[in-house]
Amino acid sequence: MMENMVNIINIENKIKEIIDKYTGTVGIVLRDSNGNSININENIVFPSASIIKLFILGALDKDDYNKPITLIKDDKVSGCGVLKVMNDGIVLKIRDIAYLMITLSDNTATNMLISYIGMDKINEYINKNRYKGTILGRKMMDTKAREAGRDNFTTPRDVYGILQLLFEDNTATDMLKNQASINKLPLYIVNEVEIAHKTGELLYIEHDVGRMYFKNEYVDIIVLTKDLSKNEDGIRINSEIGKLIFDSYSK
Secondary structure (H helix, E strand, C coil): CHCCCHHHHHHHHHHHHHHCCCEEEEEEEEEEECCCEEEECCCCECCCCHHHHHHHHHHHCCHCCCCCEEEEEEECCCCCCCCCHHHCCCCHHHHHHHEEEEEEEHHHHHHHHHHHHHCHHHHHHHHHHHCCCCCCCCCCHHHHHHHHHCEEEEEEEHHHHHHHHHHHCHHHHHHHHCCCCCCCCCCCCCCCEEEEEEEECCCCECCCCCCEEECCCCEEEEEEEECCHHHHHHHHHHHHHHHHHHHHCCC
16 A cells, blocks of 8 residues: 555655755645645645636536637737637637646636636635635736736645545546646656646746546645746756655655
8 A cells, every 4th residue: 555655754854855955935735545645835825827727627617618619819818828829710619728728728728718707706616615825816917917916826725625626527637637848746757657737837936736646546746836036946846846756656
């Protein structure tokens, strides 16, 4: 059994050693399928970056997956994604938009879903599920809203909670398993282990959150960072923690 294979106290100490090597504030939640857990700054509020997209996905009615939605010019924003360069007027299904939001972190797709669901309804979903440190305050790339103090925030504990709900849904889990960004938690273990995850980044912020699968067991790991002196520190924190978990649980 996994619980006989790992020393959770040793893993926690090694995670703290990794964190101490770099700048910034780091929040960690780790839970394995045998109930072992690690919590570091789990209730601290972090700018969510693209991790907020998990909560948008959670608020999306799965019965709407096959409904069509048309891309219009006003939807398009810069940053991650491919829809910004697609022709106006193309029609996609809600499910396709959601896949783009998660797998490519497509900002245009995200804004289309925020408009479709409604920002108030997404925040109602967040409040209903008692994600006390999470709020959707603006659409993606809305710099005016950000300058006005409206932004998106979350906590490691809240992210752990939304992931548990998403992992109950096969389609959502498949989206996370097809994540295109692999430069953080999976960096040193690509092709060694299956991981369903979502990344997020802004200036001086690097996040990666998800589930690593080990045979019939798994480890959920949330790594949020902020106040980094350089983004490279956050990438190294994530990638070194990812390798530590793999080395500890794959023995």
